[in-house]
Amino acid sequence: MRFSDIPGLDSHKERLIDSFKSNEIHHAILFNGQIGTGNLSLSLAFASYINCENRSEKDSCGTCATCSKMDKLIHPDVNYIFPVAPTTKINKEVVSDKFIDAWRASIIDSPYLSIDDWFESYGFENKQPNISKDEVRNLVKKLTLKPFETRFKINIIWLPEYLHLSTSNAMLKILEEPPGETLFFLVTNNHQRLIQTIKSRVQMFKIRRFNEDEMKSYLTKYNDISEVEVDQSIYISDGDINKAERYLNISEADDLENLKSWMRACYSKNFSEINKQIDWFNLLSKIRKRAFMTYCLKLMREALVSNIDEKLSRISEDEKKFIEKFKMTLDISSFEKIVLSVDESIRFLDRNANPKILFLDLSIKISDLFSSRVKT
Ligand SMILES: [Zn+2]
Numbered sequence: 221m222r223f224s225d226i227p228g229l230d231s232h233k234e235r236l237i238d239s240f241k242s243n244e245i246h247h248a249i250l251f252n253g254q255i256g257t258g259n260l261s262l263s264l265a266f267a268s269y270i271n272c273e274n275r276s277e278k279d280s281c282g283t284c285a286t287c288s289k290m291d292k293l294i295h296p297d298v299n300y301i302f303p304v305a306p307t308t309k310i311n312k313e314v315v316s317d318k319f320i321d322a323w324r325a326s327i328i329d330s331p332y333l334s335i336d337d338w339f340e341s342y343g344f345e346n347k348q349p350n351i352s353k354d355e356v357r358n359l360v361k362k363l364t365l366k367p368f369e370t371r372f373k374i375n376i377i378w379l380p381e382y383l384h385l386s387t388s389n390a391m392l393k394i395l396e397e398p399p400g401e402t403l404f405f406l407v408t409n410n411h412q413r414l415i416q417t418i419k420s421r422v423q424m425f426k427i428r429r430f431n432e433d434e435m436k437s438y439l440t441k442y443n444d445i446s447e448v449e450v451d452q453s454i455y456i457s458d459g460d461i462n463k464a465e466r467y468l469n470i471s472e473a474d475d476l477e478n479l480k481s482w483m484r485a486c487y488s489k490n491f492s493e494i495n496k497q498i499d500w501f502n503l504l505s506k507i508r509k510r511a512f513m514t515y516c517l518k519l520m521r522e523a524l525v526s527n528i529d530e531k532l533s534r535i536s537e538d539e540k541k542f543i544e545k546f547k548m549t550l551d552i553s554s555f556e557k558i559v560l561s562v563d564e565s566i567r568f569l570d571r572n573a574n575p576k577i578l579f580l581d582l583s584i585k586i587s588d589l590f591s592s593r594v595k596t
Pocket of ligand 1: 285
């Protein structure tokens with residue numbers, strides 16, 4: 221990973237590079253950013269920069285032996301720790317090293333992934349992510365070794381908020397008395413869950429969300445995808461580059477068409493049609509279910525709060541037509557209730573609610589709101 225692989229965030233990159241040049245790298249940096257920000261990618265790019273044999277003013281070279289190992293996440297002086305869970309095969313000393321190949325593949329595929337994506341891609345299912353005490357024991361062993369090839373030994377701890385409490389205390393000890401030439405990059409999505417004593421030992425480095433232009437420049441690598449789809453994915457993702465990317469990767473079906481058929485079925489109380497929609501919804505992956513619901517919510521919210529104007533140019537003509545028609549079939553208070561219900565459904569989905577029941581319940585609510593309008 222090079223700095224140039226990460227869209228924008230110039231001031232963040234400069235700050236890291238300056239700390240290196242002035243020999244003022246803090247031994248423990250907390251890369252603090254929400255899901256889908258550049259926190260992990262910046263930590264990886266910084267690690268490459270620090271260790272590169274031929275770095276330029278602003279970036280690592282990308283081609284030296286160190287860079288090539290860094291790109292594959294196999295450099296012997298960089299250690300990765302991340303949340304895992306016991307499986308049927310691995311249920312003793314459940315540490316990152318035993319899952320490292322799969323994790324490498326996931327991160328190389330997308331350095332913006334979330335804990336849910338990692339757990340889903342590995343197949344941990346609904347287990348609780350954890351960084352266990354064994355992990356710290358493992359780390360202590362490694363820290364006694366001097367760097368093999370480079371000046372610094374770098375430890376990247378992805379999502380330290382999943383450190384078990386007893387692990388946190390053991391980790392604290394290491395952060396308090398780090399061996400020389402050892403760096404810790406803690407990459408968090410939720411710094412509030414870290415214990416205060418850890419936070420007091422690290423240098424907080426807050427990473428902002430990507431803006432629209434940055435997301436667009438990153439997503440243009442998908443050159444087989446239309447601009448409208450790229451815009452739509454940015455539109456539903458609130459600056460979360462991971463969400464936008466996943467949405468593009470899986471956006472085979474036309475969400476608007478599905479939303480239209482669903483609303484038509486609810487409007488006419490056509491339950492055989494609603495049942496078909498439930499089956500369709502149930503077959504989608506968890507991420508895709510969420511993406512569809514988020515899309516519905518966003519469109520409905522736009523319809524509720526705005527007279528569609530130029531600011532909403534990201535909305536296609538078809539979407540505008542749908543919003544206008546949809547608005548005519550409902551009064552404002554019913555409309556608000558639908559928006560609230562869809563919003564609530566997304567939260568239930570996140571908490572692993574049964575998707576069929578959830579979709580049926582929502583369909584009934586919407587049908588009732590349509591018919592209350594027809595009666596008045
Ligand atoms: Zn290099």
